[in-house]
Amino acid sequence: MTNVNYILGVDGGGTKTIARLINLTSQEQWQAASGPSSLTNDFTGAVNVLNALIDDLTGQAACQSLEVVAVFGLAGTDDSDIVTKLQQIFAHRFAVLDIFNDATTSAYGANNGGEVAVVALGTGSVGMRLQFNEQGKLTQHIVGGWGFLIGDEGGGAKLGYHSVQALVTEFQHFGYVHSQLTQAVARFINTKDSGVITRQAIAVWLANAKPVNFAQLSPLVTQHQSVCPVAKEIIINHVASVELLIKDTRAATTLPVVLLGGLAQTTQTLLSAVTKRLLINAKGDALDGACLLANIALKKHKLVR
Amino acid sequence: MTNVNYILGVDGGGTKTIARLINLTSQEQWQAASGPSSLTNDFTGAVNVLNALIDDLTGQAACQSLEVVAVFGLAGTDDSDIVTKLQQIFAHRFAVLDIFNDATTSAYGANNGGEVAVVALGTGSVGMRLQFNEQGKLTQHIVGGWGFLIGDEGGGAKLGYHSVQALVTEFQHFGYVHSQLTQAVARFINTKDSGVITRQAIAVWLANAKPVNFAQLSPLVTQHQSVCPVAKEIIINHVASVELLIKDTRAATTLPVVLLGGLAQTTQTLLSAVTKRLLINAKGDALDGACLLANIALKKHKLVR
Structure with a gap:
C-alpha cells in the first residue's frame, strides 16, 4: 500500500x-x-x-x-x-x-471523539449516543430521527406544525382565529389575501406544506411565547420533547450532552436547570x-x- | 330559456x-x-x-x-x-x-335531502352537517377533513399510522418489535427481507409512505384487536376519535347520524350504545x-x- x-x-x-x-x-x-x-x-x-x-x-x-x-x-x-x-x-x-x-x-x-450524547435540533430532531463498548470500541446508537411524520418532536418543523394545528382547531370551533400566535400564523400562510383566513386558504397551504414550510413558522412560536398562552403551551411541550429526547439519548449513562442544530441556542435557554447542567459546549x-x-x-x- | x-x-x-x-x-x-x-x-x-x-x-x-x-x-x-x-x-x-x-x-x-350529520370514514375522515337555517335554506357545515397531517383522526390512514408509530417505539426501545400487531406490520412493510426488521427498512418505508399506504395497514389493526393489547389500544383511540367527530359534527343539534366510507361498517360495530342509537342507515x-x-x-x- x-x-x-x-x-x-x-x-x-x-x-x-x-x-x-x-x-x-x-x-x-x-x-x-x-x-x-x-x-x-x-x-x-x-x-x-x-x-x-x-x-x-x-x-x-x-x-x-x-x-x-x-x-x-x-x-x-x-x-x-x-x-x-x-x-x-x-x-x-x-x-x-x-x-x-x-x-x-x-x-x-x-x-x-470521546463518549457523548448529541442531540441535533434542526428542522427535524435526532439523538446520537457515542459510547465505548466492552472491547473499547466507540459505538453509536441513534434515537429518533424518523422524519416529520413519525416523531421529530423537538425539531423546528414540529414547533410550526403545532401552531398550524392550533390555528385549525380555533378556526374549526369559532370560524376565525383569535390567539396572537394563530393570527400571526394566519398572516404568514394567507399570503394572497391579507384579510380574513378561509378554510380554502388553510386547505391549500396544508396540501402543499413540506417540513421546511412548517419550520419557517417556528420563530413565530418563539416570538409569541411571552405574550400568547397558545404559543407558551407549544413551547412547554417542545421543551418537554427535547428533555425526553435528551433522556432517551443518554439512556442509562452519565454522558455529557451536546446540543447541535439551528434550534439549539433558542431551546437551550428554555431547558430545566437539571438538564442545563448536563450540557457541554461542542x-x-x-x-x-x-x-x-x-x-x-x-x-x-x-x-x- | x-x-x-x-x-x-x-x-x-x-x-x-x-x-x-x-x-x-x-x-x-x-x-x-x-x-x-x-x-x-x-x-x-x-x-x-x-x-x-x-x-x-x-x-x-x-x-x-x-x-x-x-x-x-x-x-x-x-x-x-x-x-x-x-x-x-x-x-x-x-x-x-x-x-x-x-x-x-x-x-x-x-x-x-333532509337535515343530517354525515361522518365519512375512508382513508381520511370528515364530518358534514346539513341543517335548515332560519330562512329555511339547507346549509352545510364541514368538520375536519384537513387531510392526513392535521387531523383525519378516525380514518383508515391514521389507524395504520398509529400501528407504525407503535412499531417505531418498540424498535427504538428494544431493537426489535414484540407485539403481535407490530410484528404483522413489520412483515407487511419489510417486503425485501422476510427476516428481522431493521432501522433502514423502517426509514425507507416511512420516506415513501403515502396516506393510502398507511391505510393499507388498518385491517391489521382490526384483525389483531382481540388478541393484541397494542392493537386494542389503537382501536379504543380510533373509536374515541370517531365519537368525537360525530359529536363535533352534530354540534348542538339532535340530528341523526349517517356513517359513510370504507371503514363505516367496521367502526359502527365498535361504537358505544349511546352513539349507535344516533345512527340511521343512509x-x-x-x-x-x-x-x-x-x-x-x-x-x-x-x-x-
Whole structure:
C-alpha cells in the first residue's frame, strides 16, 4: 500500500461543503469550501463538488490523493445504494475512503471523539449516543430521527406544525382565529389575501406544506411565547420533547450532552436547570469529526506513521 | 330559456363515475357508468369521461342537453380554478350546471335531502352537517377533513399510522418489535427481507409512505384487536376519535347520524350504545344526492315544470 502522509476530512450538507487536508508529519493544514454535496438532492452535483475540493487541496499541498486517508461526512446517506455508488467513484483514488452520515461526523466532533450524547435540533430532531463498548470500541446508537411524520418532536418543523394545528382547531370551533400566535400564523400562510383566513386558504397551504414550510413558522412560536398562552403551551411541550429526547439519548449513562442544530441556542435557554447542567459546549464540529474518523481509519488499517 | 325536461346527476370519484338522467314528465330513468373523474388526478380524462356519459345518456333518452339541469358531484373540487375551468367547458351545454364536491352530494343523498350529520370514514375522515337555517335554506357545515397531517383522526390512514408509530417505539426501545400487531406490520412493510426488521427498512418505508399506504395497514389493526393489547389500544383511540367527530359534527343539534366510507361498517360495530342509537342507515347515495340537488336547482331557477 502507498505511503500515507495525509488525512482528508469532508463535511458536506445541503447548502455547502467544507474539506480539510492535514499533513500527518508537519501537521500543516489546508482548507477549502464549495457548494452543496447532499447525496439525495443532486448526486452528480455532489460528485463534482467533491472532485473539485479534492483537486484543489491536493494541488495546494502538492500531494497525490493515494497518499490520503479520507472520510466524507455527508447529508443524505440513508440510501445505501447511493453510498455504494459514491464509494465506487472515489475509493480507488485514496489509500482508504470511509463515508459516514454528517450526523455521525458531528457526534465525533462534538466531544473530540470521546463518549457523548448529541442531540441535533434542526428542522427535524435526532439523538446520537457515542459510547465505548466492552472491547473499547466507540459505538453509536441513534434515537429518533424518523422524519416529520413519525416523531421529530423537538425539531423546528414540529414547533410550526403545532401552531398550524392550533390555528385549525380555533378556526374549526369559532370560524376565525383569535390567539396572537394563530393570527400571526394566519398572516404568514394567507399570503394572497391579507384579510380574513378561509378554510380554502388553510386547505391549500396544508396540501402543499413540506417540513421546511412548517419550520419557517417556528420563530413565530418563539416570538409569541411571552405574550400568547397558545404559543407558551407549544413551547412547554417542545421543551418537554427535547428533555425526553435528551433522556432517551443518554439512556442509562452519565454522558455529557451536546446540543447541535439551528434550534439549539433558542431551546437551550428554555431547558430545566437539571438538564442545563448536563450540557457541554461542542468541542468541535462535523469537519473536526471527519478528521478524527480519518485518524481512526488510519489506525484501523495499521497505516499509523 | 330552453324548456327543461330532464335532470342529470353525476357521482364521480377516483375509480369510477356514475350518471343518471331522469325525464321529469315520465320519471323514466337512464343510468350509465364509466371510469374515474376525480378532478385533481387527471382533468382531461375526467372531461372525456363526463362527455362520454352525457352523450350516452342523452342519446338513450333522445333529448338535447340544453333541456337538462345537471349536477356534477365530483372528487377533487378543492381547487376552485379547476372547478371554474370545468364549469366553462360544460355550462353552455346545459340549462343549468352546478358542480359540488362528492362529499356534499353524499350528504344530500344520505338523508334524502333532509337535515343530517354525515361522518365519512375512508382513508381520511370528515364530518358534514346539513341543517335548515332560519330562512329555511339547507346549509352545510364541514368538520375536519384537513387531510392526513392535521387531523383525519378516525380514518383508515391514521389507524395504520398509529400501528407504525407503535412499531417505531418498540424498535427504538428494544431493537426489535414484540407485539403481535407490530410484528404483522413489520412483515407487511419489510417486503425485501422476510427476516428481522431493521432501522433502514423502517426509514425507507416511512420516506415513501403515502396516506393510502398507511391505510393499507388498518385491517391489521382490526384483525389483531382481540388478541393484541397494542392493537386494542389503537382501536379504543380510533373509536374515541370517531365519537368525537360525530359529536363535533352534530354540534348542538339532535340530528341523526349517517356513517359513510370504507371503514363505516367496521367502526359502527365498535361504537358505544349511546352513539349507535344516533345512527340511521343512509337513505340514498351520492348519485341520489346529485339528483336531489338538480331538483333544488330546478326550483331555484324557477324552471319547475
